[in-house]
Amino acid sequence: MLFADVAGTSRAVAAASGRLAKVALLAECLRRARVDEVAVAVAYLSGELPQGTVGVGWAALRSVPCPAEVPELELLEVDAALTRLKRTTGPGSAEARREMLGALFARETASEQAFLRGLLLGDLRQGALGGVMADAVAKAAGVAAHDVRRAAMLAGGLPTVASAALAEGPEGLARFRLQVLRPLQPMLAQTAADLQDALGRITPAAVEWKLDGARVQVHRLGSEVRVFTRALADVTARVPEVVHGVLQLPVEAVVLDGEAVALRADQRPRAFQETMSRFGSQLEGESAHAGVPLSAFYFDCLHLDGEDLLDRPGEERFEAMASRVPEGLRIPREVARDAASASQVMDQAIALGHEGVMVKDPNAPYEAGRRGAAWLKVKRAHTLDLVVLAAEWGHGRRQGWLSNLHLGARDPDAGGFVMLGKTFKGMTDAMLEWQTQYLKGLQTERDAYTVHVRPELVVEVAFDGVQASSRYPGGVALRFARVKGYRRDKRPDEADTIASVRAIAEGRSP
Numbered sequence: 001m002l003f004a005d006v007a008g009t010s011r012a013v014a015a016a017s018g019r020l021a022k023v024a025l026l027a028e029c030l031r032r033a034r035v036d037e038v039a040v041a042v043a044y045l046s047g048e049l050p051q052g053t054v055g056v057g058w059a060a061l062r063s064v065p066c067p068a069e070v071p072e073l074e075l076l077e078v079d080a081a082l083t084r085l086k087r088t089t090g091p092g093s094a095e096a097r098r099e100m101l102g103a104l105f106a107r108e109t110a111s112e113q114a115f116l117r118g119l120l121l122g123d124l125r126q127g128a129l130g131g132v133m134a135d136a137v138a139k140a141a142g143v144a145a146h147d148v149r150r151a152a153m154l155a156g157g158l159p160t161v162a163s164a165a166l167a168e169g170p171e172g173l174a175r176f177r178l179q180v181l182r183p184l185q186p187m188l189a190q191t192a193a194d195l196q197d198a199l200g201r202i203t204p205a206a207v208e209w210k211l212d213g214a215r216v217q218v219h220r221l222g223s224e225v226r227v228f229t230r231a232l233a234d235v236t237a238r239v240p241e242v243v244h245g246v247l248q249l250p251v252e253a254v255v256l257d258g259e260a261v262a263l264r265a266d267q268r269p270r271a272f273q274e275t276m277s278r279f280g281s282q283l284e285g286e287s288a289h290a291g292v293p294l295s296a297f298y299f300d301c302l303h304l305d306g307e308d309l310l311d312r313p314g315e316e317r318f319e320a321m322a323s324r325v326p327e328g329l330r331i332p333r334e335v336a337r338d339a340a341s342a343s344q345v346m347d348q349a350i351a352l353g354h355e356g357v358m359v360k361d362p363n364a365p366y367e368a369g370r371r372g373a374a375w376l377k378v379k380r381a382h383t384l385d386l387v388v389l390a391a392e393w394g395h396g397r398r399q400g401w402l403s404n405l406h407l408g409a410r411d412p413d414a415g416g417f418v419m420l421g422k423t424f425k426g427m428t429d430a431m432l433e434w435q436t437q438y439l440k441g442l443q444t445e446r447d448a449y450t451v452h453v454r455p456e457l458v459v460e461v462a463f464d465g466v467q468a469s470s471r472y473p474g475g476v477a478l479r480f481a482r483v484k485g486y487r488r489d490k491r492p493d494e495a496d497t498i499a500s501v502r503a504i505a506e507g508r509s510p
Contacts, residue, residue, distance in 0.1 A: 001033045003078045003108070004071030006044050007115035010124065013045070014397075019132060026136030033075075035167045039159035040079045044115075046133050047124035050079065050159065054086040056101065056120045064113060065106035073107050078116070123396045131370070133158060141165035143173060151176040153185045153368035156232050178308045180221045180253050183228040185369030187257075187300075189358060192376040195339040195346060198359040202376065206314060206360045207342045208299055208333045209349040210377060212269050212465070213261030214279055216296060220246050221253050235279055242296045251324050252305050258298035259331070268353040271467050271505075272479065299331040299358075302366060314374075315362040335362065346378065355379050355464065381462045382504055384409070384478075384496040385487055387417050388459055390452040391439050394424070394432070401432040402439050402451060407461060407481065409474070409498040417455050418474040418498045426462075426482035435486075458487040458495055466505035474498050476505050 009029040016022045026045055033041045043050045081104045088096050105113055118124035134152060138145040143165055151165070152158040154176040164172030178184060192198035199205060215230035216239075225243045227236045236243060242260055262270040262278070269275070274292050301321035302309055309317045322330065332349075336342035346357045356379035364374030386407045394403030404424040408417030427435075435457075442453035462484050469477035478501075 001037050001041065001075045002071050003073040003075050003115075004112055005029065005032065006041055006075055007112045010045060010115055011111060019135075022132055023135045023139055026133060027139035030136060030140040030162065030166065033166075035163060037075050038163045038166050040075055042133060042137065042159045042162040044075075044119060046158065047119065047122070049082060049119055051082055051086045054082050054120065055097075056085070058121065060098070060101060061117055061120065065102055067105075067110040067113050068107055069109070071109050071112060073112065078104070118396060121395075137162045137165055141169060143170050147173045149367075149369065153370075154178055156183050156185055178255070178303055178310065180255060180303055181219045181224065181226050183217055183219070183226075183232040183234075184255075184302070185232070186215060186217060186230055187366050187368050187375060188371040189375035189377045190371055190373055192359065192378050195342045195357075195359070195378055198376045198378050199336065199339045199342055201373065202359055202361045204335055204337045204362065205342065206318070206333055206362045207336045207345040208331050208358045208360065209345070209352075210355045210358050210379065211259040211261050211297060211331065212272050212353075212355045213259035213275050213297075216242065216258055216260045218242060218246050218256045218258065218296070218298075219254075220249070220251065223247065229279060238278060239294055239296075241294055245296055245329065249324055253303060254301065254305070254324065255303040256298045256321070256325070257300035257302060258296055260294045260296045262292045263295050272465065296329065297331045298325055298329055299333070300366065301325075302368075310366045310368065312365065313363045314360055314366075317366065318362075346380070350380055379464060381464060382466075383460055383462045383484060384501065385458050385490055385494070386420065386461050387455045387492045387495045388435075388439065388453060388457045389417060389419055389455055390450050391435070392422070392450045398424070398432060400436075402436040403427070403432060405435075405459065405483070406450075407459070407478070408455060408495075409501050410493070410495045411474075411498050417492075417495075419472050420474060420501060421469075421472065421477040421481060423461065423478075423481040423483060425480075426484065431483070431486075455492050458490040458492060460484040460487050466501055468505070474501070476501055 006029065009025055012025050013022045016025060030038060030041060040050060081100065085097055085100050088100065108116060134149045135145050137158065138148045147170065148161060148165060151161040151173040155161050161173065161176060164175065217228045219226045225236065225246055226234060227239050227242050229235055239260065262275040264270055278292055278294055298321060301317050304320050304324065309320055334345050336345065342359065349357055356377065359376040359378060361374040367374065386409055388405050389408040390406040391402035392404040394401045404422050406419055406422055408419050411418045438457065439451060439453050442456055443451050444454055445452045461481050463478040464480040466476050467479055468475060471477065
């Protein structure tokens, strides 16, 4: 299969307006692929690289060779080239990588270059993610979509499952089973606007604290333990205290789902990046947790002593977990029938510095790898009125619009505004069109990527928290910022101050 075939399918999927049309286009492409090409095709059409990140950013792609006139690259040639690119490290590698990247782009047509650029930058938004791709694999192979999703969950990903489905059909899918010490994709949650919304969808509901930690999946078989992240990376050597804790449980085999979080002496969570620093550290063994010890808390049990629990109701899985995991290692949980009783659980979680709550259907199975309606997350988000300092030109679907906003808080002491970060989330097409025209009128200077503006436009921004950051002059940055709307009724001197932002970071009232 030519790389151009996959690029063309991606372009057609992006232009298709309905789910069924997208599925049909993807399925037709997969049917044309050889068995050894299916996994790569599925990954690319899902906007992913089989190699993960390969260390290529915008800077490396600013200047690429002129495109080829005729497509000639095979799909697996591109995959092999990216594998070599990732493996090229050490002295002299920068120049070698530039040459390799240039040689690859020189053999691609303009549409292929655009597609590969989107893959490398993680900016391929053609609507072929998650369930759409699983449905396409099922259609191409003539198997049930539910069986594809379940196999992908158990295998830890869709590409391998797709190869088996197209090569062997239902028999190939049947080979994928839960295997202790091999990670499976975690079940994900949708977002509810508030507790009233959540309890309107699920009643009665299990309401659990939502910790501001790192998702971990912990496997134990006898004396062997493996700890995996949400992305299924093996971090066992970096979290010895988590390993030690699960070895103390009275079990022979278990798979637990939970959160690892760094706590202060008063049991309040440390800053999120302190927890995450443990997973990025190269230290292993006891030295890994000397400065930032982790505590693991569990909320689900997927396997217990030879019995798979995935298809059991959530309440039964919790009871199985509670029979072996002591209360001190379980995330607090209550059953609620209305928003008023659920709010008590949320108030307790917020009072101790956690994010909010999870609202779960106690009768639902564990739908690994899916963002289903059986789990809802409810956070008490902060909002601030900030000032737009600049905006970056968008790319992909947002090409031609000013998209990524630079956000600033007012600094009454020093004068001016302090940048807190950027966001392109929460904007409708109408907002993008409006802000592009409006911000052009406020322009003070610009370069190829960014338009700097007079600090006059106030925007209301929702965010989940504040973290320390050496990247910005104020020493803090917003987490998961998204635009709620523009405040044309407010002047920039009415925007929130950097002191208010720091108060939120320290857990004080602003």
